[in-house]
Structure formats: structure tokens, C-alpha cells
Amino acid sequence: MTHDHDHPHDHHHDNDLDPFAARVRALETILTEKGLIDPAAIDAIIETYEHKVGPRNGARVVAKAWSDQGFAEWLAEDATAAIASLGYTGRQGEHMQAVFNTPDTHNLVVCTLCSCYPWTVLGVPPVWYKAPAYRSRAVIDPRGVLAEFGTILPETTRIRVWDSTAELRYLVVPMRPEETGHLSEDELARLVTRDSMIGTGLPLRPGALSPDALWPAGDDGEGRG
Amino acid sequence: MSPPETDPASPFRLPPDAGPDAPVFAEPWQAQAFALAVALNERGLFTWSEWAAELSAKLARPGADPGGADYYRHWLDALEALLAKKGVAEPDIIDQVTNAWHRAAHATPHGQPIRLENDPGERS
Numbered sequence: 001m002t003h004d005h006d007h008p009h010d011h012h013h014d015n016d017l018d019p020f021a022a023r024v025r026a027l028e029t030i031l032t033e034k035g036l037i038d039p040a041a042i043d044a045i046i047e048t049y050e051h052k053v054g055p056r057n058g059a060r061v062v063a064k065a066w067s068d069q070g071f072a073e074w075l076a077e078d079a080t081a082a083i084a085s086l087g088y089t090g091r092q093g094e095h096m097q098a099v100f101n102t103p104d105t106h107n108l109v110v111c112t113l114c115s116c117y118p119w120t121v122l123g124v125p126p127v128w129y130k131a132p133a134y135r136s137r138a139v140i141d142p143r144g145v146l147a148e149f150g151t152i153l154p155e156t157t158r159i160r161v162w163d164s165t166a167e168l169r170y171l172v173v174p175m176r177p178e179e180t181g182h183l184s185e186d187e188l189a190r191l192v193t194r195d196s197m198i199g200t201g202l203p204l205r206p207g208a209l210s211p212d213a214l215w216p217a218g219d220d221g222e223g224r225g
Numbered sequence: 226m227s228p229p230e231t232d233p234a235s236p237f238r239l240p241p242d243a244g245p246d247a248p249v250f251a252e253p254w255q256a257q258a259f260a261l262a263v264a265l266n267e268r269g270l271f272t273w274s275e276w277a278a279e280l281s282a283k284l285a286r287p288g289a290d291p292g293g294a295d296y297y298r299h300w301l302d303a304l305e306a307l308l309a310k311k312g313v314a315e316p317d318i319i320d321q322v323t324n325a326w327h328r329a330a331h332a333t334p335h336g337q338p339i340r341l342e343n344d345p346g347e348r349s
Contacts, residue, residue, distance in 0.1 A: 131293030166277035
């Protein structure tokens with residue numbers, strides 16, 4: 001810490017808003033006065049995206065596809081409807097497409113123009129997804145990007161990159177890890193990571209403890225998401 | 226602590242990932258700016274395609290942080306640009322109300338919630 005605390009404390013201790021905080025408050029004031037927004041609704045949206053919507057939703061979709069062939073086929077045909085059947089519906093009326101990893105093809109999702117992302121199943125995107133570094137490089141050098149995430153694929157595996165738009169968002173369905181035949185759908189969901197549904201990572205192996213896990217150890221995953 | 230300098234030899238280095246349990250928004254104003262755009266879209270002021278086009282334009286400006294740290298600043302700029310286009314709020318009105326909020330903050334004793342009513346100046 002190099003903060004200087006030697007200045008005299010004889011001034012009035014007033015508050016300071018940073019320029020962006022003040023500007024957002026101004027927008028909220030103007031929009032409220034015009035009747036275009038309701039501050040309570042704004043708080044509800046923040047609460048939803050900070051605490052209720054997140055990649056555990058997507059993990060449930062993937063785990064169901066892994067354990068229910070009929071659901072997997074529905075997901076492949078009409079992901080918007082299949083995902084909505086689990087209670088996850090888009091706010092912007094966007095369509096969903098599920099892209100399935102196979103031994104030959106690995107799928108990777110990006111939004112080159114801005115930051116379109118399947119909010120309903122993954123929540124708000126991580127900082128790196130919105131970074132120009134990722135948005136530009138995922139298309140040019142997907143294998144290099146995957147390596148930076150520690151995801152090394154066989155040279156023979158083709159990497160297919162999907163560019164999201166405002167109307168169409170992608171969910172990667174990773175391959176079900178081996179030796180998981182005995183696991184329940186809830187147990188399978190615990191193996192699904194956020195990055196495995198973007199394509200920058202792979203699912204966890206059974207028994208693996210990882211900081212990428214969406215459910216903390218000991219949490220049975222019931223009633224979450 | 227200053228942020229690490231970008232190494233010209235590896236200009237594409239990704240920002241570190243804070244993990245799945247990291248806070249969704251780095252600062253409260255980012256959450257508010259996010260929610261304002263979502264709410265206005267739901268109210269029908271603009272379509273999400275219009276929003277994505279405006280945000281893309283802001284993000285594509287030169288000087289954007291390769292690590293995306295300034296993402297919500299662009300988000301806020303996109304929101305203001307759309308509000309002007311839709312005839313909802315011109316930049317000078319936003320400036321005036323922003324200044325009123327700054328004055329209100331300065332007039333508010335430390336530890337008290339900042340309210341616009343605390344603005345001692347004239348706003349109109």
C-alpha cells in the first residue's frame with residue numbers, strides 16, 4: 001500500500017461517486033421519471049443474474065441429454081423447446097442450438113462481434129468470453145486458445161467454431177466421460193463444468209475434485225440451479 | 226498494483242479466469258447498467274438485435290482493452306447511444322442529471338445513502 005494517509009483530516013468527509021456509477025444512476029433516474037423502468041424490476045433482474053441463473057442450469061441440460069436418449073434427440077432437433085421443458089427460457093426470445101462433441105469433432109463457442117451467450121443455461125459470461133483477445137483468437141487459432149485453457153485435443157480432432165448472434169446462441173454438449181454408467185443424472189450434472197459447455201474445457205472425470213466444479217464437494221446438487 | 230503490461234509477443238493472452246463462483250459483476254454499477262438494457266429490451270424500447278449491433282459498434286472502437294476489463298463502459302456507451310437514437314434521452318440531459326448525482330454525493334455525509342434529493346443545486 002502506498003496510499004498517503006498523512007494529509008490533514010480537516011476537510012468535510014463527503015461521498016464521491018465514480019463517473020460510471022453516477023452516470024448509471026442518472027440513466028436510472030431519467031428512465032424512471034419517464035416511466036420506462038421500475039427500479040424494483042431492475043433489482044429483480046440483478047438478483048436473477050447474480051444468484052439464480054448460471055451454468056448449473058446448463059449442467060442439468062447436459063446431464064439429462066447424457067442419461068436420456070430421447071431428450072438428447074429432442075435437444076439436437078429443437079434445443080429451444082427441449083431446454084424450455086426444464087424451465088429455462090430466454091428473455092430475449094433467442095433461439096438455442098445444441099452442438100454435440102464427438103470423438104471426431106470438438107465444438108467451441110464464441111461471439112466475435114460482442115458477447116452473445118446462452119444466458120438462460122450459463123448465466124452471464126465470464127470476463128474472458130467478452131475479451132477481444134478471446135473473441136478474435138477463437139476463430140483464428142482455436143487450438144491455441146484451447147491449449148491456453150489447458151485443453152489439449154488429439155491432432156485428429158476437428159475443432160468447429162460457432163459464432164453466436166443475438167438471435168442464435170449455442171450450448172456445447174460435451175461427450176459423457178467414461179466409467180460413468182453407474183451415475184445418476186444428478187451425479188452426472190456435477191461433472192459438467194461451465195467451460196465444457198462453451199467448449200474451452202472438458203467435463204470432470206468421476207471422483208475428480210476441481211476448482212471448476214459447479215457444485216461444492218458435499219453438495220448433492222438437489223434443488224440448485 | 227498496476228495491471229500487467231501486455232507482452233507484444235503474445236498479444237492474445239486471455240485474462241485470468243476467476244472461476245465459476247466469482248462475482249458476476251465487478252462493481253454494482255455494472256449490474257445496474259446490465260439490468261437497464263435487459264429491462265428496456267423487455268419493455269420493447271429496442272430489439273436485442275439492435276442492442277447487439279450497438280454494443281458491437283462500441284466494442285469495436287480502437288483502444289478497447291484486449292482483456293475486456295472495460296466491457297461495461299462500452300455497454301454503458303451503447304445504452305446511451307440507443308437512448309439518444311430512440312429519442313428517450315439526449316447526452317446533455319444525461320450530463321445534467323449525472324452532475325446532479327455528483328453534487329448530491331458531495332452533499333451527503335459519509336456513511337449515509339446517497340439520494341438525488343440531497344443535491345443542493347438546481348436540476349432541470
